[in-house]
Amino acid sequence: MAQDPRALLAKADKQASSARGGFSLFGGKQDKLEIAADLYTQAANAFRIQKLGREAGQTLEKAAAIRQEINEPDDAASNLVEAYKAYKKDDPSSAARVLEKAIQHFTLRGNFRRAATYQQNLAELLDEIGDVPRAVAAYELAGDWFQSDNAESLANGAFLKMADLAALEGMYPKAVEKYEGVARSSAESNLMKWSMKDYFLKAGICHLASRDKIALTKALDNYVDLDPTFRSTREFQLLNDMLEADNSSDAEVFADKIFQYDQMSKLDKWKTTMLLRVKKSIEEEDDDGLA
Template sequence: MGDQLGRAEEFEKKAEKKLTSWSFLGSKYEDAADLFDKAANSYKLAKSWDKAGECYVKLASCHLKSESKHEAASAFVDAAHCYKKTKKSAAISQLEEAINLFCDIGRLNMAARYYKEIAELYESEQNIEQAIVYYERAADFFQSEEVNTTANQCKQKVAQFAAQLEQYQKAIEIYEDIARQSLNNNLLKYGVKGHLLNAGICQLCKGDVVAITNALEKYQDLDPTFSGTRESKLLSDIAAAVDEDDVAKFTDVLKEFDSMTPLDSWKTTLLLRVKENLKAKELEEDDLT
């Protein structure tokens, strides 16, 4: 480790010296870049992540002086991956730099990939609002490059987080749109009932029984096979329990479905919100009688 750190410092000093030297041919930036790259690698081997990140930023600067935007963008990405281990805010900043360069040179697929990576970093920090922003950007870029499967994965993240933030209408529109797109794809059409179930759960969270009834009719028109599914029955039965203000019926319906198809934590959280609203309404009516 100590040897690697010493080597890294030596390479970095040589690189800095090279930058201050006079060069008629202007190759000093290429020479310095080579030394900064070696320094960064040695810092990585020494697990000195911040110093490695700094060297990659300096490497990116050298590439920019040489007008090598793709290499500069790659160096910013390398810097970000070092900073991820110590300070995620710095990693995000370097990925933004890379994205700007990739957009400049028309590499939108790379920009999309790193927008998604920023979204994942925000998600890991539980910063859901910012995760939504970057998953939306990633989805737009992936869609423009016709990488539709990954675009839809990003959109599903947006819908998932929007619902967590009680932005139910936004989530509904995304899930319904993905379901609509998936119907025409043999590989994706089996996921349609899941997307419509998610949309329906978000409808239930809005507390409007008429809206959920209308939605179920719309889903039947969209996919005639949906009405025969357990997902459709679950939504219909819950809507009936909500309409009848029947907490016990609501609980039984969920238990029966969950015993055969376990509900994930996202669905459970949202359905608990529906149940709490139902309980509150029941208590309110008891107080009035």
């Protein structure tokens, strides 16, 4: 039979209050707080069984506070991670808050691989709740920590997610920096080299979106220097074709070149969104020129 979470919570509160109530003949403060923390954890688990995520998270925060008080920071961090999981569905803002606290503990311990993993979880959560600027920063930090732990593949994954979000938010220089950085990293790996053309394409689209066509012209030369095979790819041809159409202020040709590419290599949602943004800019600039 499942235990009553509220009865366990009341018992834990009473135990914690008793521990802080002064001198006792029946056990010291430390022991009583240990028992209270265990009871809070049991109550939280009972809340989770009943699918009461917010209540479980709040109760786990109480357990974490006691673990911190009795100098058990590792257990406190574990409680906070569990609180994040409990909060995630019903109260994502609280989930982000407690996860940030846990991450701080892991970094202080020098456990950057674990911190990076949770930092990426935090970024995903922030993206879900629409806090994109913080999500971008969280992905970048996760990538930096993975990189410091020599986990290059995981770092690149975080940087790419960050770049995709940054570009959609109009943070084009930051997105370009990450796409090109991941491309350089991939050049050193036979397994990852095949992806470079996609990173170059995304960076090039960002240059067009920022309306810096001179930067794209220079970038194309740099991309070929980094990967000479890029010149023979459809991605290189598309970027060149789009640049020519943009320089000619011809939105129809621009759209036609994209359509032809899409017939052979289906464009994903990110590229479609970004290219529509560029096309709109070309049309608006052309209208301004006619005015």
